[in-house]
Amino acid sequence: MTERVLLRHVGVPGQEDIETYLRHGGYEALRRALRELSPEDVVEMVDRSQLRGRGGAGFPTGRKWKFVPKDAPVKYLVVNGDEGEPGTFKDRTLLEGDPHLLLEGVILTCYAVGIRKAFIYLRREFYQAYRKLERAIAQAYEHGFLGEHILGTDFSCEVVLHPGAGAYIAGEETALLESLEGKRAMPRLKPPYFPAVMGLYDQPTVLNNVETMCCIPWIVKHGPEWWLAQGPPQLYSVSGHVNRPGVIEAPLGTTARELIERAGGVRGGRRVKAFYPGGTSSRPLRAEHLDVPLNHESLAKLGSMLGSGAVIIMDETTDMVRVIARVCAFYREESCGKCTPCREGTRWVTQILERILHGRGRMEDLELLESLAKNMTGTCFCPLGESVPPSLRAGLEDFRDEFIAYIRGAREPVEMPVRIREGILAPGG
Amino acid sequence: MLSEAVREEIRRLAARYPVARSALIPALLRAQEELGWLPPEAMAEVAELLDLPVEAVAEVASFYSLLFTEPVGERVIQLCTNISCLLNGAEEICRYLEERLGIRPGQTTPDGRYTLRIAECLAACDQAPCMIVGTERYGPLTPELVDRILFGDGERP
Numbered sequence: 001m002t003e004r005v006l007l008r009h010v011g012v013p014g015q016e017d018i019e020t021y022l023r024h025g026g027y028e029a030l031r032r033a034l035r036e037l038s039p040e041d042v043v044e045m046v047d048r049s050q051l052r053g054r055g056g057a058g059f060p061t062g063r064k065w066k067f068v069p070k071d072a073p074v075k076y077l078v079v080n081g082d083e084g085e086p087g088t089f090k091d092r093t094l095l096e097g098d099p100h101l102l103l104e105g106v107i108l109t110c111y112a113v114g115i116r117k118a119f120i121y122l123r124r125e126f127y128q129a130y131r132k133l134e135r136a137i138a139q140a141y142e143h144g145f146l147g148e149h150i151l152g153t154d155f156s157c158e159v160v161l162h163p164g165a166g167a168y169i170a171g172e173e174t175a176l177l178e179s180l181e182g183k184r185a186m187p188r189l190k191p192p193y194f195p196a197v198m199g200l201y202d203q204p205t206v207l208n209n210v211e212t213m214c215c216i217p218w219i220v221k222h223g224p225e226w227w228l229a230q231g232p233p234q235l236y237s238v239s240g241h242v243n244r245p246g247v248i249e250a251p252l253g254t255t256a257r258e259l260i261e262r263a264g265g266v267r268g269g270r271r272v273k274a275f276y277p278g279g280t281s282s283r284p285l286r287a288e289h290l291d292v293p294l295n296h297e298s299l300a301k302l303g304s305m306l307g308s309g310a311v312i313i314m315d316e317t318t319d320m321v322r323v324i325a326r327v328c329a330f331y332r333e334e335s336c337g338k339c340t341p342c343r344e345g346t347r348w349v350t351q352i353l354e355r356i357l358h359g360r361g362r363m364e365d366l367e368l369l370e371s372l373a374k375n376m377t378g379t380c381f382c383p384l385g386e387s388v389p390p391s392l393r394a395g396l397e398d399f400r401d402e403f404i405a406y407i408r409g410a411r412e413p414v415e416m417p418v419r420i421r422e423g424i425l426a427p428g429g
Numbered sequence: 430m431l432s433e434a435v436r437e438e439i440r441r442l443a444a445r446y447p448v449a450r451s452a453l454i455p456a457l458l459r460a461q462e463e464l465g466w467l468p469p470e471a472m473a474e475v476a477e478l479l480d481l482p483v484e485a486v487a488e489v490a491s492f493y494s495l496l497f498t499e500p501v502g503e504r505v506i507q508l509c510t511n512i513s514c515l516l517n518g519a520e521e522i523c524r525y526l527e528e529r530l531g532i533r534p535g536q537t538t539p540d541g542r543y544t545l546r547i548a549e550c551l552a553a554c555d556q557a558p559c560m561i562v563g564t565e566r567y568g569p570l571t572p573e574l575v576d577r578i579l580f581g582d583g584e585r586p
Contacts, residue, residue, distance in 0.1 A: 086511045086550040093555075117447075124458070124495045125507070125551050127564035160445050165454050166495030168549060182453030182485075184492040201448055239513040239554035246555045280512060312512055312554075326515055330549055336492075418510040418523050418534070418547060 005218055005233040006211070007249045010097030016132045018139040021100040027145055029221035030104055033111055034153050042112035042220060049224035049232070054090075055080055055171075055209030056279065056308045056383075058296050065113050067196035068204045075204040077110055077118035078180065078195075079213055082164055082171040084123060085279035086330060087310030090235035091210035093247045095122070095129035098214070099136040103159065105213035107145060108220055110157045113206055118157065121176055123164045134161055168334035172382050173207045175336070186336045187382035211235055236294065238263045240313035241270070253293035259311055260290075270315040274399070278307025280327045281387035284314075284394045304390065319414070320399040321406055325353035326417040327391045335384060342385025345376040349388060356406045359413030366403060370396055430470050435463050439478045449479050453489055457496055466497040502537040502544035507561040510547050513554035517569065522558050523547070525572045529579065543579070 014020040021027070033042055047062025068075055079102070083091040094102060106118050122130050137159055140146040148156045162180060164170050170179045174188035177200050199205025219227045227233075231251025236259055239245040243264030250259065256275050266272055272287045277294055283304040285292070292298050296306050314323065332346035349372050352365050373389040373396070380386045395403065405411040431439075439456040443449040456479060460471045467490050476483040490496045497505075508526060510519040523534070526545055530538050537544040551566065553559045559568025567578055 083552045084550060087513055087554055088550070089552040089554050092552045123552075124493075125548070125561060127561070128566065162451075163455055163458060165458060165493035167493050179454065180451055181448065182450035182479075182481075182489065184489060237554060239557060240516045245513070245557065276512075310554075312516075314516060318516065323512060323515070326510075326512060330511060333549060415520075417515055418520050 003230075004249050005230055006094065006101075006214055006235055007097070007247065009101070010093060010247075015097060016099050016136060018100060018136065018143055021098070025221075026100055027104055027143075029217040030107055030111075030145060031151065033108055033220050034151050034155060037220070039112045039114060042108060045219055045224050046112070046216065049215075049219045049227045051212065051215055051219065051227075051232070052296065053209055054211035054215070054235070054309065056085060056281070058306060061208065061212055061215075064196060064208075065109075065206060067194065068113055068206060069197065070114065072204045075113065075115050075206070076200045077106065077113065077115045077206045077208070078176065078200055079106060079118065079120040079210060080171065080173065080176055080207055081120055081122040081126065081129070081210045082168075082176060083126075083210065083308075084168040084171045085281060085308045085310060086327070087237060087239055087276060087279050087312040088308040089237045089239075090247045090309065092126060092129055093235075094210055094214050095126060096132060099129070099133045100140070101214045101217060102133070102210055103136055103140050103145070105216035106159060107140075107150070107157055108216045109206065109208065109213065111155055115206065116157055118159045119162050119180060119200070120159060121162045121164060121170075121180055123170070124166050130161065130163060137161060167336075168330075169336045169382075169384055172384065175382070176207070177205070184336070186338045187384075189381075235309055237308070237310045238313070239310070240275070241267045241272075241315040241318070242313050243267055253295040253298070255291050255293055256285075256311055256313070257290040259294075260313060263313075266313065266315050268315070270317065272313060273316045273318050274314045274320065274394075276310065276312040278305045279310040280312070280330065280391065281305075281383065282307045283390035284323075284398075286398050303393075320395060320402050321353070321357060322414065322417055324391050324395040324399075325350065325357060328353055328388055329417065331384060331388050339379075339381035339385065341376050341379040342381065345372055345380075345385060346388055348372055349376075349392065354416055356403060357414055357416060359406065359409060361403070361407040363404075363407055365407065366396060366400070430464070430468070431460055431474050432463060435459055436474075436478060439475065443479055450481060450485070453479060453481065453486065454493070454496075457486070457490060461497060465503070466500050500537070502542050504542065504563045505544045505546060507546050507548035507551065508534075509549070509551045509553070509557070509559050511550040513550070514558040517557040519558035519570075522560075522570045522572070522575065525575055529575065 009015045051061040052058040167185045169175045170185035175185040179185040195205045234252040236248045274284050276284045328349045332350045335342045335346045337343045373392040377389045442452040472486045476486040534547045556568030558570045
């Protein structure tokens with residue numbers, strides 16, 4: 001096992017203080033960049049590191065930066081700290097554990113892309129992270145890492161911390177921009193206008209995830225070859241039926257079996273039935289896929305994805321119908337209502353699953369669910385609605401007998417997972 | 430209805446952004462911190478401070494789950510019941526909370542102390558099942574821990 005990189009100082013007492021961060025080599029990457037590297041050099045290093053965004057879509061970071069027009073007079077960096085994909089908690093872990101690492105990545109990115117103003121958007125539920133980051137930003141200003149003429153150079157940069165107010169959809173990059181502009185978090189049409197060309201306030205905007213930003217200081221400090229030789233380091237949020245849930249740093253391409261082992265094994269010594277490899281937007285996989293390398297390519301081949309790296313383990317006692325119903329109910333709850341396939345699709349799917357769980361399902365419901373999955377694929381305005389079919393398909397293809405057991409009465413009807421129950425009770429729900 | 434201190438803070442917030450409207454969510458959160466929730470008069474006041482139509486404020490306030498357009502208890506409980514918490518007994522915790530507080534999700538205790546809300550994933554699955562009370566996060570929850578958080582040590586954590 002290689003030494004920890006991204007998590008190296010997470011858990012170190014006082015790491016959120018700039019003095020501790022500096023003692024561990026903090027802001028050395030920034031010093032190095034300002035002294036020895038041109039902005040173009042930094043972009044090249046990140047490009048050669050093959051870093052791919054850690055927010056879910058996995059887009060190459062260096063390429064994203066290169067899309068931004070060089071000569072634009074005003075450009076922005078927006079950091080997506082709206083971590084909300086169910087099962088994902090690595091950004092929160094980084095924010096609470098090493099806030100200056102994020103800041104250093106932010107400042108380096110601004111230097112590389114020629115940006116003078118960055119916004120860090122944190123979901124409202126990150127109260128603790130917000131307090132720590134607020135303090136870290138103030139310390140960075142005091143130490144001259146932010147503000148005018150950083151470290152005596154011509155480079156100036158400011159950072160504004162911005163809270164969300166409770167909306168999963170704000171994690172979608174264009175919805176996040178709307179939210180940051182003081183509007184409802186509803187996604188924008190793209191193409192033609194990608195944020196790199198027309199983003200915040202219609203200006204060119206780089207949007208990167210928290211973990212992505214935390215990779216930058218390491219890449220700049222030690223170089224892309226070193227970075228790749230470390231794995232490259234990837235954070236997996238491992239939760240569900242494991243003995244020690246937590247964020248695990250492992251080389252990209254580690255298998256779920258290895259992660260389960262590092263998480264202390266399956267609770268009660270039971271066997272795995274299924275697992276989500278990349279949050280609830282990815283297609284859940286069966287136990288036979290425990291040895292598949294968790295990387296972008298291998299998972300795409302299975303019709304799934306690495307997404308945010310959230311590995312959710314479900315043991316053999318898990319009721320997959322209830323799990324999938326809960327997942328679909330989440331998307332119904334969080335659908336912004338802008339487009340019909342998502343707004344109506346998530347609602348229909350949830351109602352049908354509810355009916356099946358209540359013992360009132362019909363065999364035709366399975367075909368209906370299949371047709372809904374088909375009609376929600378490639379038709380939704382943004383990835384939110386598109387996140388429902390992967391779970392649904394896995395349910396209908398890999399765990400069909402569990403659905404049939406409810407429909408045929410071989411399984412006792414059960415109460416809804418709690419969110420759905422509340423949905424029924426809520427006025428208009 | 431907002432204090433002069435909060436009004437001043439909202440003006441300062443607006444100056445942080447190239448476009449004042451960006452300060453809307455932080456401003457509403459600040460108003461809510463002072464008042465507990467966002468009565469229509471408070472929304473109108475924020476609208477005036479940011480030079481926005483009151484409709485623009487209302488449509489934002491009604492969209493986000495943590496902007497409260499109706500009164501809530503002194504302390505809002507956000508209990509996660511999403512997948513990792515569900516797999517770890519969040520429903521039992523929910524039932525326990527309902528029983529101990531005597532309310533259903535979405536309701537406020539008659540004494541106005543607590544509002545129980547079902548939250549979506551709080552990004553703390555390593556503490557599943559988990560909840561946020563006020564601005565503090567707790568987990569993994571057991572009935573005993575719930576009691577300690579809500580009723581222990583002179584009734585306040």
